[in-house]
């Protein structure tokens with residue numbers, strides 16, 4: 001019997017006085033959908049705290065689509081922070097939804113967002129706190145059907161033991177189709193296994209229980225998945241893809257939180273996909289093709305969205321907002337409409353060229369905080385390897401332009417451990433940053449009072465599936481540490497500030513990125529040992545992950561560093577964003593040769609396979625230049 | 627008005643679940659309500675171009691109130707009834723506006739000016755009776771000050787200037803709840819939080835055998851006091867046409 005659907009806020013409330021940030025658990029925000037009549041109930045779960053999960057645009061989109069669908073209601077749930085979850089366990093209060101404070105276990109469907117690899121143990125924690133069997137195979141006919149989807153779904157194998165269905169690609173139509181399929185199958189009295197069979201006919205849905213994992217001489221030790229004998233499911237499930245962004249709700253974010261959240265502003269998705277083709281970037285491969293929202297729609301949505309939410313900031317979000325063919329026009333028109341209302345417009349990422357700086361200047365008014373660029377690598381050679389099509393001149397012009405326009409603080413993002421990287425590339429990071437600093441001093445003037453500083457942030461490269469670097473091993477942790485020291489010691493100027501990521505976190509990410517279903521034992525072992533909130537530096541416990549690895553006979557660092565043979569069948573081959581393996585292999589060969597590949601929104605098609613396989617095309621609203 | 631700006635004073639409640647909002651969360655929520663309401667608010671000329679709005683003193687997290695205040699500068703004189711309606715439609719009901727009136731421009735900012743509060747407290751727990759609580763509070767007052775931890779840091783609050791008095795309103799016979807009124811005064815030296823006073827009282831011998839589980843705190847009124855005279859936030863000497 002499923003847990004009954006009842007409002008349990010009165011059980012939660014006495015605990016709120018004892019925890020930090022009770023506003024996380026209050027719900028009833030402005031714009032939340034209060035009428036939750038169902039009769040079919042879905043709960044969208046982001047397995048982190050409210051302030052991290054609430055800004056997620058994907059959830060906002062799915063939430064609206066489901067609530068709009070006849071006969072379906074959708075609520076949200078987040079993972080309580082450790083102080084509250086401890087109190088809840090003690091008091092016997094299960095995980096609750098926000099809108100109606102109903103037990104998450106009482107829902108027909110619970111959907112998890114796979115935002116990144118490090119959410120893994122939190123998903124187990126959420127299921128456990130909800131009282132839902134953690135493994136899909138242990139669930140009864142009556143238990144909720146567990147969905148998962150999101151940016152990190154491309155290798156879902158390490159987690160898929162927990163999921164009944166994984167939704168690949170654009171979710172706005174897919175989620176409604178999937179919810180309806182569950183509803184209809186349940187109404188017809190089908191068993192859980194047959195409900196899942198029905199779900200497998202919804203395009204874009206991968207049903208892990210209908211596939212077997214095979215480990216043989218054609219694969220790595222992590223195996224590959226094939227349809228179970230007798231199951232009528234595709235060998236490869238392709239993602240769902242919305243052909244035109246203009247047909248989607250331009251302003252899905254209607255809710256206004258009470259507490260300060262991570263991105264506390266109105267977000268308008270101005271384009272989806274990026275075809276610049278950076279070879280390390282998973283999103284660049286998996287969100288293709290590029291679909292721009294037309295300027296008129298963006299401007300109208302921002303103006304109306306600000307009026308109905310009361311936000312004082314609108315963010316034009318996407319993977320590369322300044323690539324939008326109508327970027328300049330959008331910013332000018334927004335400035336005209338919003339100038340006198342004390343409203344800010346922000347763009348999360350700008351191109352590394354003079355145009356990017358002009359656009360940053362257009363949105364920042366008289367404010368000049370820090371300006372961020374991502375050259376990713378210090379030498380032209382390595383930038384060619386990763387297909388970051390940015391030249392030394394671009395960077396120089398951008399920096400000069402920025403200093404001339406009044407910026408003083410520059411932040412530069414790099415990666416360490418990229419394929420073919422040498423000490424020379426590492427040292428060049430400092431040389432390049434120093435050059436930017438010198439330009440600043442030349443433009444603004446020398447001395448402490450000029451305030452010119454350059455900070456460098458260096459992440460550790462994690463090879464991700466469905467990128468041309470998916471076969472690479474991660475740079476071994478000892479070597480990462482040596483290169484980090486080399487970087488530190490190469491910097492002489494005190495106005496150069498250096499920070500780098502914790503290599504241990506990257507090892508866990510790399511392991512989860514490359515493992516197959518065998519990865520679940522690792523995740524489960526880490527959770528059992530107490531790992532939670534791994535994405536929080538304050539909570540991350542590398543020692544426990546290492547222990548969990550040892551318990552199953554693996555050395556995490558060795559595993560992360562292991563390259564994969566190019567002809568091996570891979571654990572994620574059957575869940576595809578449409579990018580062909582042939583294209584990825586070609587891109588790898590070109591990488592090694594230092595040959596770049598142009599952007600197909602500015603040049604001709606480069607043959608990645610997405611458009612023909614999915615029957616879609618790039619949709620550019622105007623004309624892209626530069 | 628010389629610069630064409632109008633200072634609208636609004637009183638509002640804070641109750642229900644929203645009692646758990648912190649001060650900043652209330653500020654943010656109300657600023658957004660003002661924007662949603664479509665009131666012609668004025669924006670400062672400063673660097674950040676913020677809405678010109680001022681709030682009364684912070685309420686503790688978990689405390690509700692029957693009367694908090696903000697002043698917002700408007701560029702047009704919207705009739706108060708209309709302004710109140712516009713705000714009501716755009717504000718979560720647990721922070722709903724109660725009254726509004728235009729006040730003269732030169733009155734001091736609310737935060738420091740409202741220096742007197744009355745709190746209605748429900749002290750919940752076991753074995754609590756008004757007599758013992760009264761005796762314990764008396765001991766705390768005689769000690770003259772309370773030192774308590776605020777986060778990691780110790781803080782001391784002097785009781786002479788801040789604790790005005792208390793009065794018992796009712797109690798459950800089984801000792802699980804005492805209802806009382808607490809009268810406090812704030813100054814630039816600080817404000818006394820009801821929970822701090824009660825925690826100190828429960829550390830005193832008369833309450834040694836009782837246990838406090840939690841205190842429900844509600845601010846029932848605040849006003850300005852000067853030379854012993856009481857002046858209300860909507861006093862007619864500086865405010866017109868209260869709605």
Ligand code: SF4
Pocket residue numbers: 275288289290600601604605606607608609610611612617618
């Ligand atoms: S198929 Fe061609 S046009 Fe379409 S995304 Fe790939 S490279 Fe670009």
